[in-house]
Amino acid sequence: MKSEQVPRLYRDLAEWYPLLTPVADYAEAADFYWRLLESHCKRAPRTLLDLGSGAGHNAFHLKARLSCTLVDLAPAMLAQSRRLNPECEHAQGDMRSIRLGHSFDGVLVHDAISYMASRADLTRAIVTAFEHTAPGGVALFQPDFVSETFKPGTETGGSDVENRALRYLEWRWRRQPSDETYLTDMVYVLRDASGAVGISHERHVMGLFPRSDWLELIAAAGFDPQVVPFNHSSYGDTGHDVFLGLRPGAVGGE
Numbered sequence: 001m002k003s004e005q006v007p008r009l010y011r012d013l014a015e016w017y018p019l020l021t022p023v024a025d026y027a028e029a030a031d032f033y034w035r036l037l038e039s040h041c042k043r044a045p046r047t048l049l050d051l052g053s054g055a056g057h058n059a060f061h062l063k064a065r066l067s068c069t070l071v072d073l074a075p076a077m078l079a080q081s082r083r084l085n086p087e088c089e090h091a092q093g094d095m096r097s098i099r100l101g102h103s104f105d106g107v108l109v110h111d112a113i114s115y116m117a118s119r120a121d122l123t124r125a126i127v128t129a130f131e132h133t134a135p136g137g138v139a140l141f142q143p144d145f146v147s148e149t150f151k152p153g154t155e156t157g158g159s160d161v162e163n164r165a166l167r168y169l170e171w172r173w174r175r176q177p178s179d180e181t182y183l184t185d186m187v188y189v190l191r192d193a194s195g196a197v198g199i200s201h202e203r204h205v206m207g208l209f210p211r212s213d214w215l216e217l218i219a220a221a222g223f224d225p226q227v228v229p230f231n232h233s234s235y236g237d238t239g240h241d242v243f244l245g246l247r248p249g250a251v252g253g254e
């Protein structure tokens with residue numbers, strides 16, 4: 001995804017993002033990531049890089065325990081996060097290419113990794129994570145789906161804030177069962193402060209790769225790879241795979 005192809009949800013609709021996926025909903029997952037970091041880092045983790053950090057909803061729940069640096073492609077999402085997390089470092093950049101010049105005890109690439117819609121892009125993002133993980137540190141990747149867990153389907157939701165409200169339909173499908181991408185058609189219904197309702201649709205293209213490919217790419221970057229299941233209470237019957245990349249080496253990177 002080039003920056004000019006960033007979905008509207010992360011550009012002119014970014015102010016509506018917290019109504020689509022409220023920050024409170026991230027507490028359970030953030031706690032799970034914290035426990036993974038704590039148990040896999042070779043020293044007590046102190047610093048975290050969040051790649052594709054969006055509105056900073058994970059960082060909001062992690063920043064009391066970790067000094068967080070947040071990177072996102074979309075300036076409008078960084079603006080949301082700066083408001084929510086003024087004490088965190090923010091940088092605009094592409095997870096496929098950014099180099100900050102220092103490393104972190106943990107690197108988190110949450111749902112944003114699903115925007116890596118080709119093997120080449122996924123490889124670049126994993127290499128970026130490796131380059132920013134200190135020796136003895138750990139990177140976490142949580143795609144929305146792997147090939148083995150993908151199911152076409154729909155979800156609806158949304159919320160109200162003060163005098164605005166959003167409802168959405170998320171409709172996931174795949175052109176061919178063998179495709180390494182799936183499509184998410186998003187329909188947003190937006191009610192503004194005047195009571196006027198607008199509807200907009202856009203398509204997000206997401207990557208879909210087998211577990212074995214994830215593990216191979218993580219190993220090829222230089223990590224020791226692992227995968228753990230995460231059954232978030234709101235994920236229904238489909239658990240998520242969280243891939244870990246353990247960076248070998250002595251404790252005490254930067």
Ligand SMILES: C[S@@+](CC[C@H](N)C(=O)[O-])C[C@H]1O[C@@H](n2cnc3c(N)ncnc32)[C@H](O)[C@@H]1O
Pocket residue numbers: 001006010026051052053054055056057058059071072073074077093094095096110111112115
């Ligand atoms: C669903 S949001 C992430 C939400 C985030 N987990 C949170 O805590 O708020 C996905 C984000 O990925 C970002 N993104 C997509 N492709 C990217 C890339 N190549 N590099 C950096 N960020 C990217 C988008 O701009 C968007 O903000």
